[in-house]
Amino acid sequence: xxxxxxxxxxxxxxxxxxxxxxxxxxxxxxxxxxxxxxxxxxxxxxxxxxxxxxxxxxxxxxxxxxxxxxxxxxxxxxxxxxxxxxxxxxxxxxxxxxxxxxxxxxxxxxxxxxxxxxxxxxxxxxxxxxxxxxxxxxxxxxxxxxxxxxxxxxxxxxxxxxxxxxxxxxxxxxxxxxxxxxxxxxxxxxxxxxxxxxxxxxxxxxxxxxxxxxxxxxxxxxxxxxxxxxxxxxxxxxxxxxxxxxxxxxxxxxxxxxxxx
Amino acid sequence: xxxxxxxxxxxxxxxxxxxxxxxxxxxxxxxxxxxxxxxxxxxxxxxxxxxxxxxxxxxxxxxxxxxxxxxxxxxxxxxxxxxxxxxxxxxxxxxxxxxxxxxxxxxxxxxxxxxxxxxxxxxxxxxxxxxxxxxxxxxxxxxxxxxxxxxxxxxxxxxxxxxxxxxxxxxxxxxxxxxxxxxxxxxxxxxxxxxxxxxxxxxxxxxxxxxxxxxxxxxxxxxxxxxxxxxxxxxxxxxxxxxxxxxxxxxxxxxxxxxxx
DNA sequence: CTGCACGATTGATCCAGATCAATTCGAAGG
DNA sequence: CCTTCGAATTGATCTGGATCAATCGTGCAG
Numbered sequence: 001x002x003x004x005x006x007x008x009x010x011x012x013x014x015x016x017x018x019x020x021x022x023x024x025x026x027x028x029x030x031x032x033x034x035x036x037x038x039x040x041x042x043x044x045x046x047x048x049x050x051x052x053x054x055x056x057x058x059x060x061x062x063x064x065x066x067x068x069x070x071x072x073x074x075x076x077x078x079x080x081x082x083x084x085x086x087x088x089x090x091x092x093x094x095x096x097x098x099x100x101x102x103x104x105x106x107x108x109x110x111x112x113x114x115x116x117x118x119x120x121x122x123x124x125x126x127x128x129x130x131x132x133x134x135x136x137x138x139x140x141x142x143x144x145x146x147x148x149x150x151x152x153x154x155x156x157x158x159x160x161x162x163x164x165x166x167x168x169x170x171x172x173x174x175x176x177x178x179x180x181x182x183x184x185x186x187x188x189x190x191x192x193x194x195x196x197x198x199x200x201x202x203x204x205x206x207x208x209x210x211x212x213x214x215x216x217x218x219x220x221x222x223x224x225x226x227x228x229x230x231x232x233x234x235x236x237x238x239x240x241x242x243x244x245x246x247x248x249x250x251x252x253x254x255x256x257x258x259x260x261x
Numbered sequence: 262x263x264x265x266x267x268x269x270x271x272x273x274x275x276x277x278x279x280x281x282x283x284x285x286x287x288x289x290x291x292x293x294x295x296x297x298x299x300x301x302x303x304x305x306x307x308x309x310x311x312x313x314x315x316x317x318x319x320x321x322x323x324x325x326x327x328x329x330x331x332x333x334x335x336x337x338x339x340x341x342x343x344x345x346x347x348x349x350x351x352x353x354x355x356x357x358x359x360x361x362x363x364x365x366x367x368x369x370x371x372x373x374x375x376x377x378x379x380x381x382x383x384x385x386x387x388x389x390x391x392x393x394x395x396x397x398x399x400x401x402x403x404x405x406x407x408x409x410x411x412x413x414x415x416x417x418x419x420x421x422x423x424x425x426x427x428x429x430x431x432x433x434x435x436x437x438x439x440x441x442x443x444x445x446x447x448x449x450x451x452x453x454x455x456x457x458x459x460x461x462x463x464x465x466x467x468x469x470x471x472x473x474x475x476x477x478x479x480x481x482x483x484x485x486x487x488x489x490x491x492x493x494x495x496x497x498x499x500x501x502x503x504x505x506x507x508x509x510x511x512x513x514x515x516x517x518x519x520x521x522x
Numbered sequence: 523c524t525g526c527a528c529g530a531t532t533g534a535t536c537c538a539g540a541t542c543a544a545t546t547c548g549a550a551g552g
Numbered sequence: 553c554c555t556t557c558g559a560a561t562t563g564a565t566c567t568g569g570a571t572c573a574a575t576c577g578t579g580c581a582g
């Protein structure tokens with residue numbers, strides 16, 4: 001079984017066999033969680049990072065009246081919780097959408113590993129930055145596009161992210177979301193999600209049967225969504241020989257002192 | 262003249278006089294920038310952090326057809342650019358809304374400082390985390406609330422953030438935004454912004470004349486916006502004596518190795 | 523096989539907000 | 553005082569999407 005978390009991290013920094021083994025050990029203890037359970041609860045203090053290895057979850061905020069807004073999807077290989085490094089109170093929840101196999105990594109263990117495996121930490125941080133970029137993209141998508149565009153945009157994001165972990169092939173992927181989930185994510189009613197999907201289907205942009213999403217012409221869907229996947233591509237960091245004179249790799253003890261303040 | 266950047270950082274970590282002096286020196290070289298100029302351009306590579314000391318700017322994304330979406334405001338004391346630590350290509354622009362006094366801190370200088378002044382780095386990071394939290398909040402606000410709620414929510418955010426740097430008093434603040442700016446921020450047409458503001462005024466929730474925003478009853482406005490400012494409050498990080506046994510402050514060289522990969 | 527439950531689908535109606543088109547106001551400059 | 557220009561305001565009309573209310577389809581437990 002491919003390890004989606006390792007594969008994901010590997011996109012951000014080249015991991016040595018030792019790095020990979022270390023990550024595998026960090027996330028070794030896994031457990032299956034039922035659909036519709038919370039992995040992380042709004043307002044709770046979290047000292048560990050939760051890694052989803054299989055299945056889908058979502059970050060969301062919920063109102064007293066029951067309405068909820070999904071603010072991001074957590075897919076195989078994705079991590080969530082605790083701002084990743086600082087023990088902190090999170091101000092959103094993370095709930096499973098399907099059955100999920102998850103690993104909990106104590107912040108302490110992650111930090112200890114960071115000490116000795118800088119590439120792991122780097123990959124982890126870059127992944128967090130990618131999450132921020134996605135969040136910005138959602139904001140823009142909400143403000144600028146109509147239902148059609150928003151859904152198309154979301155589907156582009158999902159396919160692109162799944163491809164990164166090898167869970168989507170050229171022309172589609174598994175999409176274990178109900179139309180209600182989609183609606184809560186893009187901020188439109190279930191009924192309208194249904195009609196919008198029909199519209200996209202009629203335009204030949206997607207096919208969606210059972211939980212199989214097929215995108216016959218990704219470029220066409222991208223055009224509708226005005227989707228530019230650049231924000232999802234791992235940042236290129238220049239090699240050492242490419243670094244301008246004067247910028248030296250730092251060597252002091254930084255992260256530790258920051259945490260202990 | 263109060264130094265808003267220092268004041269802002271001081272909220273996240275107690276800064277020693279030396280820390281403060283160091284920040285002051287880092288951000289010493291400032292320049293005034295006209296309104297409607299870009300501090301940061303979408304797609305450009307950035308190796309420095311830009312700190313706004315006075316005036317307002319905004320992060321935004323722009324479409325070919327000219328429409329733009331503001332994805333966040335940059336107010337006195339706020340920093341932007343380059344994911345703060347990693348030299349990187351940014352996928353959004355930052356433009357001034359008013360005249361702005363800004364300082365550019367080379368990533369290199371910031372990192373060197375981080376080495377010797379952990380509290381500064383910590384404050385800086387926590388500030389970045391707060392920005393992420395705000396972004397999540399915007400996503401939720403867009404999906405869940407109607408124009409009235411979104412604008413109320415935005416005003417609550419603005420007042421709360423300005424209070425943190427001493428630029429808002431109990432009952433209001435300066436709001437140097439046009440109705441068009443507001444519209445681009447909450448994803449509503451200018452005309453409707455106008456009508457919504459009138460509505461809020463009629464409800465006695467706000468008064469807005471020239472650029473002065475008055476909020477006679479903040480609690481009432483919060484209620485309309487379902488605004489919970491917890492996400493803007495600096496995270497409490499426990500003191501050393503409060504740390505559970507086994508969690509030691511780390512001391513290895515982490516950040517540097519990460520950057521040099 | 524039958525009933526059940528949940529998700530997808532459809533139809534009809536209603537409304538928040540967009541869009542288009544003026545008009546008014548206010549501050550700065552001549 | 554008069555002009556000008558950007559921003560605020562107002563009115564009229566149009567539409568994307570919400571809402572309410574069924575109905576249909578399908579996998580599943582008894």
